[in-house]
Amino acid sequence: MSISEDTALVDIQKTANGVTVAVKDEVEELPLALIENGKKRKKTTDQGNPKPKKKKKDIKVEDNGSLAAIDAGTAKDNENTLGTTDSPAATPKAAKKKTKKEPGLQTPTPKPARKLLSQTPAASQETPSRGRSATPKEEDEEEGDDYKWWEDEKFGQGPERWQLLEHNGVIFPPPYEPLPSYVKMYYDGKPVNLPPAAEEVAGFFAAMLETDHAKNPVFQKNFFTDFCEVLAQSGGCGRNIKSFEKCDFSKMYAHFEKLREEKKNLSKAEKKAIKDEKDAQEEPYRTCLLNGRKENVGNFRVEPPGLFRGRGAHPKTGKLKKRVYPEDITLNLGADAPIPPPPEGHSWGAVKHDKSVVWLAMWKENIADALKYVKLAANSSIKGVSDMKKFETARKLKDHIKDIRADYHKMLKDPIMQNRQIATATYLIDIFALRAGGEKGDDEADTVGCCSLRYEHVTLSPPQTVVFDFLGKDSIRFYQEVEVDRQVFKNLRIFKKDPKKPGDDLFDRINPSILNKHLQNYMKGLSAKVFRTYNASKTMQDQMDLIPNEGTVAERVLKYNAANRTVAILCNHQRTVSKTHSVTVGKIQDRIKEMEWQKLRFKRMILRLEPKEIKKDPKYFAELSDMPKEEMLMIIHAHKEKQQQLVARKFANDNEKRKLENLEPFDEDELKTRLETLDETISMYEKEVQTEIVEPTRALTVEKLRGQVEKLESRISATSLQLKDKEDNSEVSLGTSKLNYIDPRLTVVFSKKFNVPIERLFTKTLRDKFNWAIESTDENWRF
């Protein structure tokens, strides 16, 4: 094939006066990384490195950071924690406030500086109570139930995200409680006395002993390194612990299992009491006052320490995620708002009054050195307005998509390599819903998106078939064999051309930033991710247009789910097939078969009562010959097994009850008698199969039997639908697209147009989150 038009590529250069010109570049087809003295940043690393990655700054995890503070709980240790320049707590003010008293960290008794949930900040100052005693009027104003932010055109506009913000801070996890003295880790067959800090870390691992994580060698190695470090810092244990293989966590695991079991076996009242207490403790943190209105806070609990569970082949999986202290936390709230008291003996790292952001608290975690935020709940006005804006931006793309597509098709042949890459990437993002694909560091899992696709992720098979095979977000495999536009195929071949080899970037002249800058030219707010939202919602709309307005509610829900599934597949939202999937499916299939058999029995009973019925309605009885005798016998056999188990369980339960009532338990003869009765019934069924005669029981009439058949038929159809849905959904996760990509107004339209209660389509949480859509959409709305 001639590729002359493809090879006529040029690179771009900027002249001294900043004007971009296209120049024929002798080496323009070389990957940028190989162009000596290249004009552009070298994106790939040394040749032969299979994973070219951005050189990130060295992330140094504190050797004796906050952990030391856990270990000894001394002020000195605490200073170690705070002595890092990064930490907000490193401010002189915070350092000064450090205290020596620190046996552990107690979430403060929730006594806000003043009553939080009042309309006017000043008015509430005199009631430092955790309870609420609002008057009906106050209640109205506080709850903000009647405030519909989506009807307020000014809401969410401008750089300031809020005007007034009051909250009670965050809840800290309880301090570590050492295990009973008889629960130990064993090393080389002997029990070890671990100091509490090390015991805590060992416990993290022990609790996960039966999970896949604990069987992962990287996880084990990272855990063990950090465990040894904590052990050394906390004074050691008098033993030379140096081999993970010699550590035995089984006793600790058994202890945790026992606790779990005990918790499970608590009485209803005990469980309720625990829950009530927890609710009461959390109550002050659940809500905040935003612009004078009560709103829910999302993650008000600080993440507890534990072992980092990285997804996929994460190099840091298993590392110790350290305990977060008040000194690590920055609060954000209104300048006039009272500052919630930190836990006794502690101080906050910093307090900010930044109206341009929506987080209430923030800290830096030690694994990736990333920031963690406490934010408002999904049903808050702030989240709602940004959600609505997101969908509106995607909707706006409708007006531009034709031009954008026409442009990128034209640009696929652009003589400038960078433009050709922009066009090709846009095509892939638009058509296959790929993510943008930013660069990643060596200390992260090796996953990619569009711009970070490498040579080995794309296989070309002429004339225009492409196989994509790579790990995307969350290390979820993206595998697709697809036909692409001929020019896209040609371009991909150029992008893979020699000397490129496995490990090299396919798109070596662009990154998400360059791509997004290009997209902004078409529309304000347009970025790569908008295509996913647009295509997901557009697909849903198109699918909905194909659904006929007929059938039962259950059938319509199924159609909705099928449309939802199309979107989920487009977005590659997968889930691991549950371990019990095949068993569950088998059980449902058995249930359906049994119901079918029962149905046939009822029909035979009808004929026993009124043999003439078969002539009156031969169609009704036609299915009597559908089920072979062998199949019936198999069903009866399975039924027998199930019943035997039930009889045995019932027998055990009855005896348990009798024991409580101080009655003599039934003896084994009783069980035998019950099983014999079952055997008789089974024999009767088997005889029915041979004779094709079923004797009606008791006072059954033809009408009653027809009613029974009808009931079974509807149960069979409902169960079959359930089975189909289950099988279709086994590997596809519908939730993510429903939560993030499908404009909720489409679901509301479906609910109204097809008369399906919204409760069947949105869970309570989703109804809360999408209240704006539910309240503002009529059935004629279109995406």
Next chain:
DNA sequence: GCGAGTACTTAGCAACTGGATA
């Protein structure tokens, strides 16, 4: 122009819960 830092959305998994079923 670039990298680092920051703020936000998107994501799957696991724990929990409550309704269906026997």
Next chain:
DNA sequence: TATCCAGTTGCTAAGTACTCGC
């Protein structure tokens, strides 16, 4: 009524995208 299991929710990891300062 107890048990089971599917649906739901919470948690937190992992993305994207924008801003800022050099």
